[in-house]
Amino acid sequence: MMGFTALSGDAVERVIAGQLQSAAAVALLRQAMNVFGLMFLWQVFGHQGSASMLILWSVGLVASMAGGVLLDRRRRTGSGVTAADLRVHGCTGLMHGLVWAACMMMFSSGHSASQLVAHWTLISCIMICGAISYAATPLAATGFLLPCIVGLFFMFDGPEELPLRALATSYALSLLVGCFIYARTFARQHSASVQLEEKSEVVSLLLREYEHGASDWLWQTDPARRLNGVSPRMAEMLGRTPAEVEGTLLVQILAGSAWESGLFPAELHELADHLKRRENFSAIALPVEAQGGVRWWELSASPRYDETGVFLGFRGVGSDITEQRESAERITQLARFDPLTGLPNRAHLREVLDKSMVGMRTGVPGCAFLMIDLDRFKAVNDTLGHQVGDKLLTQVARRLRHICSGSEFCGRIGGDEFAVVIPHVAANRGIDTLAGAIISGLSAPYQVDEHLLYVGASVGSALAPQDGSESEALIRSADLALYQAKSEGGGVHCAYEPQLHAQAEERRQLELALRDALEKDQLHVLFQPVVEAETGTVVGFEALARWTHPEMGPISPAKFVPVAEEARLIGPIGEWVLRTACMEASRWPAPVRIAVNVSAEQLSHPSFVGAVVSALAQSGLEARRLELEVTESVFVNADTGALKILDQLRGLGVQLSLDDFGTGYSSLGYLSRTRFDTIKIDRSFVVGASNNKAESLAIIRAVVTLADSLGMATTAEGVETETELAMVRGLGCRKVQGYYFGRPMPAVEAAALFPADQLRARA
Template identity: 50%
Template sequence: MTDQATTQKAKAASLSIRQAIGFETPEGTNWSLVHGQQYAVLKDRVVARVLLHLVSFALVVFTVYQTVPVAALAAWGLGLISAVLYSARADIRLGDADSRSISVTEMESHALTTAAKGAMWSVGLILCAVYGQLGDTLLAWAIAAMLVLASSASRYGAPLSSITFALAAGVGGLIASLIDFHPILATVVVLSTLLAVFGVIESARVSVAVRLAEAAMQEKSEVVSMLLREFEEGQADWLWQVDTGRRLRSVSPRFAFALGREPAEIEGGSFLQLISGDCWQTGRFPQSLHDLADKLKRRQNFSNLEVKVTIGGQQRWWELSGTPIVDDRGRYQGFRGVGSDITEQRESSEKIAYLARYDTLTHLPNRRMLNEALGEALEHAAAWRSRCALLMIDLDRFKGINDSLGHLVGDRMLAEVASRLKALVRDGETCGRLGGDEFAVVLRETSDRSRIDTLAREIIQRLSEPYQIENHTLYVGASVGSAIGPRDGRTVEELLRNADLALYRAKDEGGGAHREFEPALHANAEERRLLENSLRHALARDEFVLHYQPVVDATTEEVVSFEALIRWNSPEHGFVSPAKFIPLAEDTRLIVPIGTWVMERACLEAAENWPEHVRVNVNVSPEQLLETDFVASVVRALSQSGLNAKRLEIEVTESIFLRDASIAREALERCMALGCSIALDDFGTGYSSLGYLRRLKFSTIKVDRSFVQGAAQQSPESLAIIRAVVAMADSLGMTTTAEGVENDEEAQMIRELGCTKIQGYHFGRPMPASDVLDVMARQTGSPRAESA
């Protein structure tokens, strides 16, 4: 009891004033449990409080009726009775506060009604001081002080309301004492009021602490009852007991059921023999049985010991706890304890552990297990001054198969890749799946450096062989990046990052190759990171500008269109080549907002400043075509600029058909329906150009500059390709544009080969928008050209 009282005192002392009087609820409790009860008990003494106030009023009236005017007493009595009845009504309305959630507003409202009673008593005290004698004031204050004491000491009152009543009545007593010029009485009034308020707060603290303690005891009691009930009804645990010879004694029905026997059948039987099954004859016991036998032999307490047992020929897992039995003289009598069957929990735990460390699709170690294996390899290398290695593998062209044939085929292929990888690794080498189409191999020991390159070449060769999946013959390639520890990294994170940098280099060079990590790759990666960070802000900072390269009629050499080409002048990096930032924009999908900006700016420039017969050519990335609102962005650019759709030519490359050809084709067909024309750029450098020409009617085929330069050097292959393209385009009703023409001889050759349009430095380099106006002015002979 002493400890409990001490605990309650500590809890009471730790409560703040706001928590004690009801403005806050102690953490971890609810309002109705702690504060609601403070207001719920008010209704129990409503009648007594009303009678007490009425009797007190009568006593004051009986004392001062000869000195205080009757009208003043009547008015005061009417106000006091109204305040008392209104407060009683408020008490009754809060009778259910312990079973519902009451608000702070309700609490404050009740405090105001109680304060009104105190204020009315203040009026009475002031009346006594004004009209009566000092003795009348003293008697009236004594009666008011009695009411304050009753409100402060009663457990049938709310703390905040008691405080407001005491303060309101105290103000009246103080004013009355000052009117009578009685400083001692004023001091007594102030001290009495403050002591009453302090008593209310301390009493509330104790009351709240008691309620918290009672709630905690009730919760503990409920928890204990629940646990006992579960133990009795759960049929999951049993008691066991053995004597000094480890023979079973006092076998309970539950324990017998766990052994699959009758209690009488196993009473006196060897405990270890009954749970060891066939191991008793072979002598090959699980280690957990050895541990149990050792505990029993040494007479040691044990708890939650997991033991592998054999019951009815089946392997099970038990969790046993036991303690030695000793008699009054301290002599050992055996063991008793409790046990339970945890087979299902153990299997679930093992399954969870497997799922946490192995990939469910390929059954290879996952990223977590690979990280652990790499960490162990680094520790081994550091301890033995040897080397380990990490090979990171990425499949080439896998996404195209996954997108075109579906995830089911893709998963089948990943499983086949895993099978081929497992066949290539040796002892001491761990292969696993990092995620997606990325795999890795950890080599614990790489004293033979040639093993790294040999394994990488074997992986590339084996994974590049054809796959037969659901009547499909499929091909993918593989790229490999490797890093050696601890040379290329002393931690798992460093080695993973550096192997990934090497893999990125292999992919960047076209794939199908193995690249080792080099320190220079860090500089390239850092440069790429900084460039990407600047690129993300370039559009908002208005760092892009469009240049335009003219496309002329092959016969008349008149400008028929301009190709819009984006340029980036970065404050941090200076002029950045499009060959560097365009691939980066495509990898990060920043090409989508950038491409939208190019479309809008080019259309606006052409509509406002160019002649009606001059078109604008805008390059569109495959990433843009896959956006659902691509056509809407084209419509928006045309409508905002006022450009006629026939003056916009969208240029695409054959790579748009490598990801989702149906989406790209649908988007381009809708653009053609608007009136736009479509040009196929870099023709002949892709994959299946003739198939694309059959699927979509292009308006223009652009012959790649490599063929033009080859033809200028009289390459028979290049000349034949250009003639074939021109003939094919003519038969399909398409125009042809030769790119990369740099001098008059090449231009004349292109005319003779039959190309419709020509583009190249010979007719103009990419130029700012202002220079385009000069070119157009010179062509038309306008005053702008003459002034220039």
């Protein structure tokens, strides 16, 4: 305000400019008062011999007036205003004050009382005029009034004039304080005006942005709800000119072609209600016919009233939210539909099932849930790649959608699993019919690129409310039924039965117990002898895992091995059996071998070779004395790496045996790709041959001939009688295994079959 501090900023500059403009507005009054004072002094003192002093003082007055004018002009020609301009203006006030202080000193003594009164009257007028002209610039007011106050001491210098001096000084100081008060008030008011102006500019800028922005515009209506003052942006969004839209009912514009029929969307009814009740509304989204199509607009508005409370209409903002709406719909589509097949996803299926379950409770007949799993789909992915698998899934979805063309609601759960919700079904008959159609339709061949593919389907179903009164329970029941269908070989439909839940609970408890079996030393290994068919000499043993639970007792391998495979426990259990068997076999005589069964899962991990090497190294067993038995199931997926791992094991010197030959996916192709040392003939063929079944006899002869031609040995499994032994001997089997020679036995009993001097002491 004084100009001593150099502040920056547009607001500061504008306040300084306001101070200087206020002073400049009354500068002419100050100059006129100076001229009047000059003339008054000549009139009062000019005839008393003071002409020389008056001339000198008059020159000083004119010089100060001219200097002030020059300084003001110089300031005005500069670029912008600063605090320095206030200081320059203060110099003008100081010169003005010094001239009039000199006047009081020069003409204060040697004059009559009437002249003194006239002189004081003139000085008081000059100080009032100066205070008025410098009121907005306190620095100039100070520069003017302080010399005047000093001059008063010369003007009233007599002892008897002391009261007059005090009165005049108080008068001058009051004028100075008044200037400061006015200047402070002026600065505050002008600063507030500047801030208000800046806010107005911001509001104007925002309004212009609304007008010229990409998707927003302003609109307003009159009391009759007709558009007025239509903005170019709004008209552009409608694909019309402002003149075409001006005066049209807002609701008519928004309704478009529906105006004639009266079939308005619910959102338009909501907006019309707000307009009718004259109340605020915000973010109402509604479809509008514009630009040759349907766009989504979002409108907000408030009612307008004048100062007397008369309703003037509405004023608001509009936005085009078509892109946001479409984006939200795409997100909803992704959240509720499978991106690959376009079928409803798991969450969407669950919503439909929940609604069907609610309807069932209100008296509608029960609903059903079907789970579908593709058979042999993994082989397609493994052999032909996921791209072909995805195309196959797309065709499966197309067929399933065609089959479920009625009230059924089909979707994809994930992977190769699909599901169907039947909202209304009274009995299993309709479920059986639909399940049969699904299995038949999905089992037909598929043409994917240049591949002709065959996959089947298994279906598990559950019916509410008897199989589950809640959605989660019904889904779990259908899943159990699907598991049963898969365990029966696939390609069938199984409906849920109560015992399936009991079996599932038993499997779950068995799995939990099996996870603790290794840690709690509940597993043990038994050894079954393998003998020469001709001499009966023991040439090896097969290691067999057994489990004795402290509460459930002995548990059959037929029970716990499938559970171990499903729970991915077969790997650690198999490795433990391998290490244990190798450690026991290292104590037997050198020629005797140990055979260990290996699962397909173990052969799918490259780390299995390292586990075999580690077991051999820790036990000290020679690699040629270890025989690993594999089943034909490991060759179903040729790209699993099983063949490579088997080749690596043979490179270590480990013997390989093909177990259960002829009972599974028998193919002579893999016999030429992998070198086996032994082929084991399943007991079912041994029993059949002992009963003189021609097929079994032919199969054993063929296997023996094939093995001999390939340089492999044959082992007949399950020989329990002397008749069976004689038969397999006659057919040419070299080795025999079965109860006839010994049941699976503990390691101590197995070691007792050899002379004590041939056994090596345990390290």
